[in-house]
Amino acid sequence: MRPDAIYAICGFNDIPSRKAMGFNLIAVDDHGNHRPWSIIVVRWGKKVLGYANKCPHNGVNLDWERNEFLDPCGIRLMCGKHGSTFELGTGRCVEGPCQGSALTPIALAVLDGDICVLGERLVEEDASLDH
Ligand code: FES
Numbered sequence: 001m002r003p004d005a006i007y008a009i010c011g012f013n014d015i016p017s018r019k020a021m022g023f024n025l026i027a028v029d030d031h032g033n034h035r036p037w038s039i040i041v042v043r044w045g046k047k048v049l050g051y052a053n054k055c056p057h058n059g060v061n062l063d064w065e066r067n068e069f070l071d072p073c074g075i076r077l078m079c080g081k082h083g084s085t086f087e088l089g090t091g092r093c094v095e096g097p098c099q100g101s102a103l104t105p106i107a108l109a110v111l112d113g114d115i116c117v118l119g120e121r122l123v124e125e126d127a128s129l130d131h
Contacts, residue, residue, distance in 0.1 A: 007122045008114035015043040015115070020069035020077065022053055022061070026123035034123060039106050040069055040077065041115060042088055048115050050106030051091050055079040057098035077103070 015021045020042040027037040038053035038061055053061045057079065063069050064080025071078040076094070077086040084096025091103035107118040 002119055002121050005119055005121050006109075006111070006116050007120070007124075008111070008116045009041070010115050012043070012048070012110050012113050012115055015041060017043055017045050018074060019043060020067070022063055022067055022069065025117070028121040028123060037120070037122070039117070040103075041108065042069075042077070044088065048108045048110060049088060050108040050117065051077070051103035052106060054104065055081065055084060055098065056093060056101035056103065057082060057084055057096070
């Protein structure tokens, strides 16, 4: 966790309210190593919530169809592999094979109209802007 790191990943209005979108980012660890880091961003009205795109059951991405993260009612996140569902506000699995465990939360903020990831060092899309 890097308290000073802030990276904008998309505009707030790029995600409609009550929708979730996936982002495949590249994180940089303290040794400078890069690793793929896939996250889910949920927008609910003025709120944004972030979770690692990794099911606590088998460690797979939740969206088996790209950007299909929500259950048929559109009120919980759902894993496409075995159908576990997760509370939007907490990431807690409320039904399915990993019931009781939870998605890993990711700190997000809306700054100047952009949704930003806080506290993680990421590779910029333009690699020449490496911090
Ligand atoms: S891998 Fe997600 S519910 Fe099994």
